[in-house]
Amino acid sequence: MTGPQTHTVLSVSGLTKDYPGVRAVDDVSFAIEGGTVHCLVGENGAGKSTLVKMLTGALDPTSGSMSANGNEYTPNSPQDARKGGVATLFQELHVVDELTVLENLTLGMERSWFGFLVKSELEERAVKTLAAIEPSIDPSARVSRLSVAQKQIIEIARAASSGANIIIMDEPTAALSEREVERLFGVIRRLRENDVTVIYISHKLDEIFELGDNVTILRDGKHIATKPLADVDGRSELIEMMIGRTVFQSYSPRGTVGNKVVLKARGLTTSLLKDVSFDIKEGEIVGFYGLVGAGKTEIARALYGADSFEGAVDFKGKPVGRTPTAAIASGIALVPEERRTQGLFTNLTIRENIPVMNLPRVSRGGVFKAADVQDAAHQYVEQLSIATSSIEKHTEKLSGGNQQKVVFAKCLFSRAELLLLDEPTRGVDVGAKSEIYDIIKDLADQGNAVAVFSSELEEILGICDRVFLMFDGHLQEEIPNGPDVDISHILNVVTGGQESVAK
Amino acid sequence: MSSLTENIPQSLQREKMSDEGFITSLVVIVAVALFLVASLLVPNFFQWQNVVNLVTNNWAVISLGIFVSFLLVSGNFDLSVGGIVALSGVLSVWFAQSPDGANALSSGLGMPYPLAILCALIGALAIGAMNALFVVRLGIPSIIVTLGTMMVARGIAQVITQGSQRNTNLPDEFGFLGNLTMFGTSVKLPVVLMLLLFLVAVFVERKMVFGRITYWIGANPEAATLSGINRSWHITKLYLFSAAVAGMVGILLASEFKSGFSNRGTLMEFDALVIALLGGIAITGGFGSVIGMFFGAIILAVVTSAATGMVLSPDWQFILKAIAVFLAIVTQTWAVARRNR
Numbered sequence: 001m002t003g004p005q006t007h008t009v010l011s012v013s014g015l016t017k018d019y020p021g022v023r024a025v026d027d028v029s030f031a032i033e034g035g036t037v038h039c040l041v042g043e044n045g046a047g048k049s050t051l052v053k054m055l056t057g058a059l060d061p062t063s064g065s066m067s068a069n070g071n072e073y074t075p076n077s078p079q080d081a082r083k084g085g086v087a088t089l090f091q092e093l094h095v096v097d098e099l100t101v102l103e104n105l106t107l108g109m110e111r112s113w114f115g116f117l118v119k120s121e122l123e124e125r126a127v128k129t130l131a132a133i134e135p136s137i138d139p140s141a142r143v144s145r146l147s148v149a150q151k152q153i154i155e156i157a158r159a160a161s162s163g164a165n166i167i168i169m170d171e172p173t174a175a176l177s178e179r180e181v182e183r184l185f186g187v188i189r190r191l192r193e194n195d196v197t198v199i200y201i202s203h204k205l206d207e208i209f210e211l212g213d214n215v216t217i218l219r220d221g222k223h224i225a226t227k228p229l230a231d232v233d234g235r236s237e238l239i240e241m242m243i244g245r246t247v248f249q250s251y252s253p254r255g256t257v258g259n260k261v262v263l264k265a266r267g268l269t270t271s272l273l274k275d276v277s278f279d280i281k282e283g284e285i286v287g288f289y290g291l292v293g294a295g296k297t298e299i300a301r302a303l304y305g306a307d308s309f310e311g312a313v314d315f316k317g318k319p320v321g322r323t324p325t326a327a328i329a330s331g332i333a334l335v336p337e338e339r340r341t342q343g344l345f346t347n348l349t350i351r352e353n354i355p356v357m358n359l360p361r362v363s364r365g366g367v368f369k370a371a372d373v374q375d376a377a378h379q380y381v382e383q384l385s386i387a388t389s390s391i392e393k394h395t396e397k398l399s400g401g402n403q404q405k406v407v408f409a410k411c412l413f414s415r416a417e418l419l420l421l422d423e424p425t426r427g428v429d430v431g432a433k434s435e436i437y438d439i440i441k442d443l444a445d446q447g448n449a450v451a452v453f454s455s456e457l458e459e460i461l462g463i464c465d466r467v468f469l470m471f472d473g474h475l476q477e478e479i480p481n482g483p484d485v486d487i488s489h490i491l492n493v494v495t496g497g498q499e500s501v502a503k
Numbered sequence: 504m505s506s507l508t509e510n511i512p513q514s515l516q517r518e519k520m521s522d523e524g525f526i527t528s529l530v531v532i533v534a535v536a537l538f539l540v541a542s543l544l545v546p547n548f549f550q551w552q553n554v555v556n557l558v559t560n561n562w563a564v565i566s567l568g569i570f571v572s573f574l575l576v577s578g579n580f581d582l583s584v585g586g587i588v589a590l591s592g593v594l595s596v597w598f599a600q601s602p603d604g605a606n607a608l609s610s611g612l613g614m615p616y617p618l619a620i621l622c623a624l625i626g627a628l629a630i631g632a633m634n635a636l637f638v639v640r641l642g643i644p645s646i647i648v649t650l651g652t653m654m655v656a657r658g659i660a661q662v663i664t665q666g667s668q669r670n671t672n673l674p675d676e677f678g679f680l681g682n683l684t685m686f687g688t689s690v691k692l693p694v695v696l697m698l699l700l701f702l703v704a705v706f707v708e709r710k711m712v713f714g715r716i717t718y719w720i721g722a723n724p725e726a727a728t729l730s731g732i733n734r735s736w737h738i739t740k741l742y743l744f745s746a747a748v749a750g751m752v753g754i755l756l757a758s759e760f761k762s763g764f765s766n767r768g769t770l771m772e773f774d775a776l777v778i779a780l781l782g783g784i785a786i787t788g789g790f791g792s793v794i795g796m797f798f799g800a801i802i803l804a805v806v807t808s809a810a811t812g813m814v815l816s817p818d819w820q821f822i823l824k825a826i827a828v829f830l831a832i833v834t835q836t837w838a839v840a841r842r843n844r
Binding site for chain 2 (some may be wrong): 304325326336341343346347348349359414
């Protein structure tokens, strides 16, 4: 360490990234000091991941400049970034299970002599780096026997020994247990002692306060502040800076929420979920809000019978079978998280997609009633105003919003009375978004129950009558939606805060 | 054109054919063109009887191709059909041979013929059930499973025939089914059965829920499951049907030749796969039609018979098949890519 004076290792200035119709990152400038843990926070859609992609060379900025270690920095690929001294710990791991730890550390940097591998000083350096950051890992061990957390550490050691002095970590604790998180934090602190700069991105504010030296806050693509965490007055100030006034509320109470409970879930438990219980009433829209990995999708899939779980689910007084087929039969339908891979048959037409969840409705004796299939397609194309020239169009050629409407049409065609909507407007343009909200409200107005699983607070507060807050597999709290809903309290709960921040 | 289009009013039809319709038409055109080219090169090729022969000589492989195609559309391979042809043929002979033969190979179990073919069919279904068990329940890739069961089936056939064949001590009615000519022509029962099976398959593929489910599963297995389709059961049925058809083919071939031969049907599984691919069925699943497969078989038949007609030695057949397959698949990939540009 060189004492109290600081030096900038990475800086961005005027950095901007435009997408058609959206400015994802808007004139962002800040500097990162060497040998610190610099945290990057912001809500979903604040521009964090776009910024990181530009730093790692996965995206080119529209305008603005970056510099690293005193040089201009214009990476075109992760390899380029590495040459500039910047390495990234991606969420998916890039280790080779069949090789040893040491072989992984020097992968791609082996020295050879007439095709024979020779020992090099690189290996020595790798072993030293690993010993410095995590002495408990044996360099000769096979990587397949290591845990996810240990593999992550191997990647960090590889980055550090290859000469990178800046390591970007994007949600590194998402897949780790509590003990493993502690171990990772130890590694990060030792990196800092060795004058390596860590750019740390996480939604979990506790981690940020525990680990960070400085923090940069982004909101709606704009730079809000960069300051030492010591100067931040607790979670509440951080949350305030993150949300600003961006969460506008368009919620208006709907008169159709009935009193009859249609769905009863008791003690849902999976590897992630911990004893989750709740009720949903007819005509009601409930929201499940939480960070990525909080267990929202797991609840949806459990209710739908797509994953196995412990606990009980009753729909209209009867237990729901544990397969999607049974769930559909009892009147539940799911709009899955990933529409292209889980919801749609993209190489088939709109007409061929719509009837799949309720085949008896359009067939007799196993033979399709062709006219009914077409009528159904025409009806839903019209009802959901799917923009297409023909029902014979392949769904892969539709826009994201129209694809999502086809998935909705599939579910509506099944005549479901409870709709589970997992991230219903992800990757959908603004216009289609509000149309989809109208569809959802119409469904509830007709007496159907709807559960929305979303990591967008604006969406949850815009349409849901009741909101369940999730953190780390627990259902933390249930709050009614309304004009006086406390947004900073919500953000506090879903980022792991136990008590209210209201002072 | 896929399945349900037929009754759509003209105004709503897309001017453009679907990719599937396009590829199937392409296969038909190539089949006809190749036939005309061969007619120019080979004397006496351009005859009605020759056209009939192209179909009738290939009844076995086209029959097998039907469910190989369905399985391929669902995203699964079935390489066991050739083995099943050998197994069911050998079983039907062994079960029907009278027990008092002079040596091991000439004495069997002495069952009445109808019971013998029923039991042989059950043997074939057992192999199909094994395929389904390993692919569906244990999640092992189908190409590996059916490669294994192909050898299991042929291996059992080899043990029963001691590596050779059984053809003595058979009841007279054994040769009946395979050699029965129909409608006063020279067309035999197996050919008629194949054509019936083919027409049913086209109907199932186009008009029936069963056919559509096969496409849904192949197009996106995960979405199919999340849409409430019982994927395991459907794949199980497909493997059982495929094995049943292969068993029937084996029994008919054994009847035609009045023998159970452990090497019968060798490479038939590959021919069935080749005609399906020639017919435009995507190896990745979710795309193709049995009509394409049928004309894929014609393409292969034209190429091989023209080669024989041009006095190329049979040794050249493999090379010719290879060229036909490569050309067909490259053309299809290119044509679809160009169309969707």
